[in-house]
Each structure stands twice: as C-alpha cells, then as structure tokens.
Amino acid sequence: MVFDYIDGAADDEVTLARNVSRFRDIELVWDALVDVDKIDTSTTIMGAASASPFFISPTATSRLFHPRAGELAVARAAHAAGVPYACSTLASTSVEDIATVNPGTKWFQVYVWRNRALVKDMLERAKAAGFGAILLTVDVPVAGNRERDGANDFSIPPKVTWRTATQALAAPGYLWDLVTTPEIRPANFAHIKIDGGLIGFINAQFDQTVTWDDARWMRENWDGKLAIKGIATPADAQRCVAIGADAVWVSNHGGRQLDTAPASIDTLPGIAEAVGGAAEIILDGGVRRGSDIVKALALGANAVALGRSYLYGLAAGGEAGVRRALEIMDSELRRTMALCGRTKLSGLTRDLIFQRTLA
Numbered sequence: 001m002v003f004d005y006i007d008g009a010a011d012d013e014v015t016l017a018r019n020v021s022r023f024r025d026i027e028l029v030w031d032a033l034v035d036v037d038k039i040d041t042s043t044t045i046m047g048a049a050s051a052s053p054f055f056i057s058p059t060a061t062s063r064l065f066h067p068r069a070g071e072l073a074v075a076r077a078a079h080a081a082g083v084p085y086a087c088s089t090l091a092s093t094s095v096e097d098i099a100t101v102n103p104g105t106k107w108f109q110v111y112v113w114r115n116r117a118l119v120k121d122m123l124e125r126a127k128a129a130g131f132g133a134i135l136l137t138v139d140v141p142v143a144g145n146r147e148r149d150g151a152n153d154f155s156i157p158p159k160v161t162w163r164t165a166t167q168a169l170a171a172p173g174y175l176w177d178l179v180t181t182p183e184i185r186p187a188n189f190a191h192i193k194i195d196g197g198l199i200g201f202i203n204a205q206f207d208q209t210v211t212w213d214d215a216r217w218m219r220e221n222w223d224g225k226l227a228i229k230g231i232a233t234p235a236d237a238q239r240c241v242a243i244g245a246d247a248v249w250v251s252n253h254g255g256r257q258l259d260t261a262p263a264s265i266d267t268l269p270g271i272a273e274a275v276g277g278a279a280e281i282i283l284d285g286g287v288r289r290g291s292d293i294v295k296a297l298a299l300g301a302n303a304v305a306l307g308r309s310y311l312y313g314l315a316a317g318g319e320a321g322v323r324r325a326l327e328i329m330d331s332e333l334r335r336t337m338a339l340c341g342r343t344k345l346s347g348l349t350r351d352l353i354f355q356r357t358l359a
C-alpha cells in the first residue's frame with residue numbers, strides 16, 4: 001500500500017504514464033569531438049546556489065515511506081548533495097526539526113488554507129527556521145481520485161483493516177518501525193486538533209474558493225522567493241509573472257490530480273515562450289533519468305524537481321537510498337552532457353533536440 005501510494009496516480013494514470021513516456025519520445029543529438037573533460041552542473045535556482053539543476057520536490061508525509069528516516073533523511077541527503085530541499089506542508093516532521101539537520105537551502109510548500117491565520121503563522125515559522133522560498137501549489141482545488149489507495153484501504157495514519165494488516169504483516173521491518181516511532185501525522189500542525197487523520201485535515205482546511213487574489217495575498221505576505229507550482233498553460237504562467245512570482249513551476253502533480261492532463265514536458269515550450277525570461281521555470285513530472293533533465297533544460301526549464309525518483313530510494317533504503325538516487329541522477333546528467341558534447345548547463349539548448357522530418 002505504501003508503494004502504491006508513491007507509485008500510483010489519479011484515475012487511469014494516463015498522465016503519470018505520459019509524463020514518463022513523452023520524455024522517451026524526445027530524441028537527443030550531439031556535437032562530436034568536443035572536449036568534455038570538465039562538466040559543470042552548478043547553477044542557481046531562485047537565487048540559491050545548487051550543485052545540480054535538480055532538487056527535492058515536496059511530497060507529503062515522508063515518514064510513511066520510511067517511518068524512522070522520514071523527512072530528516074531526505075533533508076540530510078539533499079544537503080549532502082548540495083541541492084535544495086523542499087518540504088511539504090503535510091510533512092510528518094516539523095520545519096524546526098528539519099532545519100536542525102539541513103543548514104542549506106530549504107523551501108516550504110504551502111496551500112492557501114481556509115484559516116488564513118494558520119497560513120500566516122506557518123509562513124512566519126518557516127521563515128524563522130531558515131526556509132528561503134515558498135512554493136504555492138495550485139493544482140489541488142480538490143483531492144485527485146487515487147484508486148490504488150482505495151483498493152488498499154490506505155489512509156494516513158494507516159488504519160487497521162484486513163487488507164492493511166495482511167500487507168503490514170508481510171513487511172515486518174516496516175511494521176516494527178511504524179509501531180516503535182511516534183504516530184505519523186502532519187507535524188507542522190501538532191498544536192491543532194485534527195479529526196479524521198490527514199484526509200480529515202485536508203477536507204477541513206482546503207479552501208475551494210481560492211483564486212489569483214489569494215495568490216496575490218500570498219505574495220504580499222511573503223518577502224522571500226515565491227514559486228507557483230502546478231501550472232499547465234501559457235496564460236496561467238503569465239498570471240504568475242503578473243503577480244510577481246519568482247518562478248513558474250510547470251507541473252501536473254505527477255499525474256495525481258487531473259488525469260489525461262498533458263505531460264509536463266509537452267506543456268513546457270509554450271510556457272517558456274510566454275514567460276520569456278520574466279521568471280524562472282521549474283519543471284517536474286516523469287523525470288527518471290539524467291537525460292530527462294537535459295531535455296527539460298533544452299526546452300526552456302531552469303531546473304527540475306524530483307518526486308518519485310527520490311521517494312523510491314527513500315522507501316527502499318532510507319537516507320542511503322535517497323543519497324544513491326541523487327548520485328545516480330547526477331552521474332546520468334553528467335554522462336548525458338558529455339555524450340551531447342555540452343559542458344555547461346547554459347549549453348543545453350534547443351538544438352540538442354532532434355527535429356524529425358520523416359514521419
């Protein structure tokens with residue numbers, strides 16, 4: 001059930017599959033006989049130095065994937081790799097605790113909750129804990145329909161039913177960690193009484209009346225960097241720029257929200273053109289290989305965010321698993337750049353993408 005929660009997406013999972021397969025459809029060409037002895041992947045993302053053009057995307061309740069390691073392991077691994085760490089609003093570890101293990105670049109993902117005082121309080125806490133940017137997620141007006149979770153009786157915190165109990169007993173190491181560590185809950189809201197677990201909290205706090213005025217309110221109440229996450233059209237990208245966002249984040253939530261949405265990589269070129277350099281562009285969705293990062297940058301992204309690619313590592317091996325996932329991504333990126341004959345990220349340009357002339 002934990003694997004399905006990570007691996008699954010909404011409805012028929014068409015968008016999830018397309019996010020991945022459309023990267024595969026894009027063909028790369030290369031410059032031959034270029035000195036590629038020194039590859040430089042360093043960059044800045046929303047003003048922060050990063051060793052690579054990728055970073056950790058916010059994902060809810062990391063302790064669910066590894067009850068002992070959780071967010072602290074991911075935050076440590078990101079710091080060790082020299083890349084930004086983004087914490088979900090629905091994290092199972094508080095921003096203050098995360099800050100103790102990661103003195104590097106940290107960002108905080110937010111939704112506009114019904115209770116605006118709660119949002120303001122959260123922004124102040126994030127700022128005090130050293131989180132330098134907020135990421136406003138705008139593709140969750142209602143929760144997506146994740147059918148694998150229903151089939152598994154899956155909930156946060158997990159409830160005991162025949163299905164969940166038999167699955168848990170088949171994974172005794174996980175079960176042991178689960179029962180010998182604190183209950184998994186939204187740690188940033190430990191001071192608030194939450195009925196009905198995470199879903200109850202989401203249902204009570206998600207404000208379905210949120211509009212661009214609220215995004216503007218967020219901009220006015222936060223003096224750090226702001227990215228708007230979950231943009232799929234050039235028109236919305238221009239709205240992000242108009243309210244003063246520092247980054248437009250092209251994303252369909254990894255296919256977990258509106259199914260049959262186009263693959264992120266397919267919406268990127270039009271959005272990059274509409275933004276025209278007025279804000280940075282971040283892309284996520286289906287990034288599984290270093291070559292995917294090269295393609296995203298060549299088509300106009302400044303950086304990519306990693307979701308499932310580090311979550312599989314976390315679930316399989318805790319902190320060591322996340323470190324390994326980031327190492328693999330870094331080495332694949334470097335190898336692809338060398339094979340393409342480009343040594344710097346600024347050299348990852350559109351001419352690397354093969355334009356088919358034959359059907």
Ligand SMILES: Cc1cc2nc3c(=O)[nH]c(=O)nc-3n(C[C@H](O)[C@H](O)[C@H](O)COP(=O)(O)O)c2cc1C
Pocket residue numbers: 005006007019057058059060088089090109137229251252253254255256284285286287305306307308309311
């Ligand atoms: C298990 C899981 C939980 C997620 N939780 C959040 C979240 O709390 N907030 C958010 O903005 N995005 C969340 N996302 C979306 C990711 O930030 C990201 O957009 C997506 O995973 C990218 O697609 P990829 O996993 O194919 O790389 C979640 C994704 C997954 C897989």
